[in-house]
Amino acid sequence: MFIFVVSFLMYLLLVWSGGAIPLIEVLIALILASVVTVAFRSWHRGRKISTRGLDPKRWFGFFHYLFGPFAVGLAKANIDVAKRVITGNIRPGIVKVNPGLTNDVAKTLLADSITLTPGTLTVDIDEEGSFYIHWIYVEDENPTEEQLYGSFGHWARRLAE
Amino acid sequence: MFLIVGIFIIIGLGFNLLGAFSLYRFPDVYTRLHGATKCTTFGTLFTMFAVVAYSLGRLVSTGEARFAVFIIHGAVAALVLLITNATGAHAIARAAHRSGTLPARAVVDRLEEKEEAKGGTPR
Amino acid sequence: MTIYIFLFAAALVGLLAVAVLGRLVAGPTIADRAVALDTMNTLVVGLMMILAAVYDSVVMVDIAIVYAGLSFVGTMFIARFIEGEV
Numbered sequence: 001m002f003i004f005v006v007s008f009l010m011y012l013l014l015v016w017s018g019g020a021i022p023l024i025e026v027l028i029a030l031i032l033a034s035v036v037t038v039a040f041r042s043w044h045r046g047r048k049i050s051t052r053g054l055d056p057k058r059w060f061g062f063f064h065y066l067f068g069p070f071a072v073g074l075a076k077a078n079i080d081v082a083k084r085v086i087t088g089n090i091r092p093g094i095v096k097v098n099p100g101l102t103n104d105v106a107k108t109l110l111a112d113s114i115t116l117t118p119g120t121l122t123v124d125i126d127e128e129g130s131f132y133i134h135w136i137y138v139e140d141e142n143p144t145e146e147q148l149y150g151s152f153g154h155w156a157r158r159l160a161e
Numbered sequence: 162m163f164l165i166v167g168i169f170i171i172i173g174l175g176f177n178l179l180g181a182f183s184l185y186r187f188p189d190v191y192t193r194l195h196g197a198t199k200c201t202t203f204g205t206l207f208t209m210f211a212v213v214a215y216s217l218g219r220l221v222s223t224g225e226a227r228f229a230v231f232i233i234h235g236a237v238a239a240l241v242l243l244i245t246n247a248t249g250a251h252a253i254a255r256a257a258h259r260s261g262t263l264p265a266r267a268v269v270d271r272l273e274e275k276e277e278a279k280g281g282t283p284r
Numbered sequence: 285m286t287i288y289i290f291l292f293a294a295a296l297v298g299l300l301a302v303a304v305l306g307r308l309v310a311g312p313t314i315a316d317r318a319v320a321l322d323t324m325n326t327l328v329v330g331l332m333m334i335l336a337a338v339y340d341s342v343v344m345v346d347i348a349i350v351y352a353g354l355s356f357v358g359t360m361f362i363a364r365f366i367e368g369e370v
Contacts, residue, residue, distance in 0.1 A: 013233060014346070018226025078176060078203040085183045085196055092192055092264050096271035112247040116202065121195055123254045124272055132272040134191045134254065134264065141269045166286050170293045177330070180323060181300045184307040190315045193307075197323040205330035208293065212337040215286060227342065234345040235333065241349055242329060245356035249322055252363035257315035259367050 002054060003040050008033040058159060065155050073117040073150070080118045084136060093138040094123060098130040099145055099153045106160035113152045120148060162218035169211035176204030189265035190257045198250040202242065209239045287338060294334045301327040318362045325355035 011029040012021060084090060101107050111122040111131065119136040126132070133148060145153050183196025213235045220228035258272060304327070307320040329348050336344035 010237075014237065016233070017230050017342075074203060077199055081183075081195055081199050082176065082179050085179050085186055085200070088186065090187070090192060091268060092189075093267045093269040094264060094272050095269060096275075111251060112244065115247040115250055116199060116243075119195070121191065121198075121254055122251050123191075123258055126275070132275075134195075136192060136195050138268050163286055163289075167289055170289055173330070174293055174296055177297060177300055177327065181303055181327075184304060184320060184323065190313065190319060193316065193319050197319050201323050201326045205326050205333075208297070208330045209333050211293075212290075212333050215290075215337055230342050231336075231345065234342060234349065238329070238333065238345060238349045238352065241352045242326065245352055246322070246326060249356055249359040249363075252360050253315055253318050253322065253366075256318075256363040256366035257313070260313075260315070262313055262315055 004033045004037045005054060007036045061159050065159060069151060069155065070113060070116075073113070073152070077116060077118040081136070084119075089137070091137050092134065093141070094132055094134050095138065095141065095143055095148075096130055096132055097143060097145060097148055098128065099156075101129055101153075101156060103160050106156045109160055110149075110152060110156040113156070114149050117149060117152070162214070165214050166211045166218075169207050169214060173204045173207030173211060176200045176207065178204075180204060190262055191254060191264050194250050194254055198246055202246045205242060206239055209235055209242075290334050290338045294331055294338065297327055297331045297334065301331065314362075314366050318359065318366070321362070322355070322359050325351070325359075329355075 008029050011032055012026070015021065015025050015029070099110060101110060107125060107129070111125065114120050114122050114131070114133060121134040121136075122131055123134050124132040135143075135148070140147060177200070180197050180200030183200060184193055187193045187196055213232050216228040216231040216235070219225075220232070263273065264270060301324050304320050304324045308317055308324070311317045311320060329352050332344055332348035332351065336342070336348070
């Protein structure tokens, strides 16, 4: 359901060129969204149609996250990496942390956030949900979640679990 | 508008330059991924902001709907770039580790320890 | 006047995309080359956006979106190849 609505709206957004949208474009958008949804369901059989992804509170939370903590983290990450590029002060290593997430969407959101924030890069995720993270300056060989990515684990849990 | 666009372009170009430079500066794949992914994504985002700010100025001064379309498409391009770059970097890092490239000068490598504990192929 | 800033930026980003070629040729492992290619793709997307503003065409932004998606598919395919699963 989520995929259907998002692909429908995205097509209309990209096809809009000032003024009203003709009816034929809406029909094409409906057909294309149906094709995408059917293809997705044939890859992931047995998934129920759910409307969890359409909850407006989640969407507001997502945009709040994108323009609030995430933007600040992105800016800090880039200044940090820029300093390291210039000075060459690195102490790399791969550390392990388990945030205890079960949902695939939450894992993806957290992994992408980790990759774009200070000095960390997700390398692998195993079956138990442990993240293996490449850290450009290892401060602690057994780090806590707070040290690695601050409040992002809390946000991922709130938005997608 | 001239000033805002100029500042955005200068920030974007600076980070792009650092990202390209980090490819030659760092010793192995993982650290290069850090520099290349973060800095070029951030720099390209800022050049896109400059383009969006420029079209916003044109939209206000001329009032043509064409520039609104420009802004929407630019925002979609920025979002696509943000998601695909992070995921692509993750895929390259995982593939590099699985193919046996170990991080240079690493102080700790938990993933390699786990592979050895599982009795995987020694590298 | 602002056009000249954009033209200058486009020239510099193009130069950077060429400068990355050194790592693409010299990289000791395939993963290094994949990183260089990924960086180059990102820079080309930025270049397309700037040129779209200079030449005032919305179509070029659409091409940039499609290019970003296709370069992502290419990167994923190279990653699968490095893992040896293709």
